[in-house]
Amino acid sequence: MNQTLVALALIFAQLSVVAFGGGNTTLPEMHRQVVDVHHWMTGADFAALYALAQAAPGPNMMVAPLIGWQVAGLAGMLVTTFAIFGPSSVLTVVALRLWRRFRDKPWRAAVQAGLVPISVGLVAASATVIARTVDHDWIFVAITAASTLVLLRFRVHPLWMLAMGAAVGWTGFGQ
Amino acid sequence: MAEMERETPTLGGLFEGFLLLGLTGFGGVLPLARHMVVDKRRWLTGAEFNELLSLCQFLPGGNIINLSVAIGLHFRGIPGAAAAITGLIAAPAVIVLALGMVYARFSHDPHVVHMFAGLAAAAAGLLISMALKLATALRRRPLGIAIAVVICAAIAGFHLPLVPTMLVAAPISIFLMMRVGA
Secondary structure (H helix, E strand, O other), X not given: OHHHHHXXXXXXXXXXXXXXXXXXXXXHHHHHHHHHHOOXXXXXXXXXXXXXXXHOEOOHHHHHHHXXXXXXXXXXXXXXXXXXXXXXXXXXXXXXXXXXXXXXOHHHHHHHHHHHHHHHHHHHHHHHHHHHHHOOOHHHHHHHHHHHHHHHHOOOOXXXXXXXXXXXXXXXXXX | OOOOOOOOOOHHHHHHHHHHHHHHOEOOOHHHHHHHHHHHOOOOOHHHHHHHHHHHHHOOOOHHHHHHHHHHHHHHHHHHHHHHHHHHHHHHHHHHHHHXXXXXXXXXXXXXXXXHHHHHHHHHHHHHHHHHHHHHHHOOOHHHHHHHHHHHHXXXXXXXXXXXXXXXXXXXXXXXXXXXXX
């Protein structure tokens, strides 16, 4: 149990400091550790928990407390919450104090621009990991495609697409 | 600049402001954050908000999470940062926990399994659309697109661990993007 908590703390603290471009860039590594390395849950459970965190209000890193809870109960939830939010917050505090010194330096913009392709690649990898897990029937492929197209073409709230997916899934149609 | 008077929030004000934000922000808190901080509560000017936000986008972690820490720190030091981030994640944590309990309780009911599979399929679409929207920043930057494709293949295709991959790829990407004048 304690070993599990230590492992959770290490995994999520690492994710916290490398999450350039936000929480969605860390999903593949989270999936790799939680499903492939530690076998704490199935890929389907992971995808469901991720989707659940997306359907709830608040910041999109909320999948971390949820995984902590699923793996090790309330203690796990507290550990993953502190681990995912703590280290990046400490960095923010330190950086805010240094900020005024390097805000106008040209290298700052260069570093930021250089990180964009990495963020794009990581979010695409997250999409791949989740889609690969869930899209095993044509109906799920159709839901993913419909959700992608609608969100690209129209200014609808993502929650509507999640509700659509849940409703179609509930009927069991095509499964 | 004819800015309206700005108000300095208390610790309780920071907690409460971000608590409401956490409760109302579905699928993207950032536009709401700006509305609360700049227009409604008038803690910061638009320019101050943008400056803090650009710092937060530069750092690892969720932008809105970092922003709550930065705003809390700006007004009330470390206790302010703690009050703001705690407020932001308190309500979502409770809600997510409740939903997780529902999932655990009914995860053997076929309807519920189907429902969550459909939900996850739609969430995958959300991620794909997000990746494509982010990728528009790389228009006419074939090198940037190539780097993104390599990263995606390395992580999703070859299952490389994230931390070493980032340590290698980030400096290379920054160097290359600088060379082409990104």
